[in-house]
Amino acid sequence: MIDPGWYMGLAAVLFMIGALGLLLRRNALVMFMCIELMLNAVNLTLISAGRALNDLNGQVAVFFILVVAAAEVVVGLAIIVSVFRLRATASVDELSELRG
């Protein structure tokens, strides 16, 4: 039995790496993968916290996050594909139509 802090630390590091990837990369697909990384870190936090608090609801919450993530990926990838059809690029720097 190791301290739950270690799991929380791993989740925090994964979340930070995902957040940084989102800021550093310009490829829309890779940015999407970084969002998945962050969602996974949150799932790990929920499961670890649920275990530390003897509460099964953490695992139930992870289920809902999984469903929302799947729905988000379906719509997001469809948007990326339709943008690519129009502009022939997946780089977010090129998509400046809404720039103020």
Added chain:
Amino acid sequence: MVEAILFVLMAISAIAGAVTVVVARNAVYSAMGLLGTLFSVAVIYVVQLAHLVAAVQVIVYAGAVLTLFLFVIMLIGVDKSESRDEALPHQRAIVGGIAGAMVLLVGGVTVFGDFDWVPAGSTINANATNGTVEAVAAPLFTDWVLAFEATALLLTIAAAGAIALAHHRRRPS
């Protein structure tokens, strides 16, 4: 002891996969890095007795979501690598340095910050959170049944939205 060894191994491979996602130039390598992270996190779920969630993680994430990612990468083209030119000089190197320092800081504070993750006077009872199908399904279909139905609606709307977006309308020209 087994838990500690598994945790160290899986933490290393999860972080290595996550770093691969961020630094790989080719999007396919990023997807493979994400796959490694997802599997490592699934193993950590099993270590924490979240069996059903681990299985769903592998099937839904590693199976369905990542396949979808790979399909879109193939559709958009793998050979288009990201442009490396920067608006500001050394932008990426500086931001990357700050970023690495922040990752270490956040991780270090979380691990060594002496937080009371387990409330005082209580101990971790592994049997209370043994995530078998039966144990997870009970709250899912009683306490959370409204949220469950809402997610069913959400998935239907997402599928309909994806079809609507992908539908290629011929432009009248």
